[in-house]
Amino acid sequence: MAKIGIYGSSFDPITNVHLWTASTVAHRCKLDKVIFLPCSNKRKDKEIKTENTHRWDMLQLAIAKDERFIANSYEMEQEGWNIYTYDTMKYFREQNPNDDIHFIMGADLLVDIGAGLWKNGEALVDENKFIVMARHGIDMLSTISRSPILRNHDDGRFHLIDKGLAMEISSTYIREEFAMGGEPKYLLPSACYDYIKEHNLYQK
Template sequence: MARIGIYGSSYDPVTNVHLWTASTVAHRCKLDYVVFLPCSNKRKDKRMNISDEHRKEMVKMAIENNPIFIFDDYEMNQDAWKIDTYTTMKHFENKYLGDELFFIMGADLLVDIGDGKWSNGDKLVSEFNFIIMARDGINMLATIGKSGILRNNDDGNTFHLIDKGLAMEISSTYIRDELNMGGEPRYLMPENCYQYIKKHKLYMKRIG
């Protein structure tokens, strides 16, 4: 039985922090594989800055040399109304029958689930396990304790909290802003992805 982490994100663009996070989580949580799952640009709760195709190509390039990293475009191929994390995890449960699945996310998303903002959040927490990465200013234990959805579904194994060493805040937003302002974020992302961005003139300020 494999231990598999599902790592969903916009990857707009993929960064070295994404890769470092996935590698560190895999090491510390004894995961056999980490699935990189870019979200779809059809989602109503997120606005992407480039096409699915560009984001897909960069994620595939970024992870191509690590045998424990897997690319999956499941959400990109779904109709917008079908996309929620519970449905996605049920898909992977059927795809990886008999394996142990973990949804990897930041503590900010834990807060949103606890506040009832996620579709099927109660079922998601009752049926799946999570690896939660620290975010500055968020007390993860307190977040679980004050939410009925979270604490009533926690059997002691539901939430694996990673509190130290995973709070790096260099983000895709920062990289996009640097590119838009003519900055040089070259070493914040894989070199092949940086060259892809330059070639296709992605995230750069449009003139005229």
């Protein structure tokens, strides 16, 4: 039985912090695999202007040298307005029935789930396991205890992690730097930096 983490994001572009986070979580939680799951560019809650093919190609370049990391296009291939995390996790559990599947997320998302803001949130919590990464200013234990959705399922399914180092360089920041003629060369994998330059991505 493999222990697998599902790590979703827009990855627009993937950054060194994404990779560092995945590596840290894999090491601390003894994961055999981390599945990088880029979201659909049709999602209503995200404004993604980069073509799927570019995000996918950069992701492949970024993870090529780490055998623990796998890219999966499941959500990218869905109609964005019809896909929810509950459905995604159900899909991966069905695809890997003998494995231990965990959803990797930040504490900010834990707050939203606990507040009932996610579609099928209670069923999502009831049927899955979670690796939750600390975010500045969020008390994860308090978040769980204050939410009936979360505390009623607090049976060990929430693995809370403080990575020990706050690294908050975002994809948004990198896109803005490129757009303004900045130089974010060392904030993302060198192969992705070269790809962005070659394809003139994120330019005004």
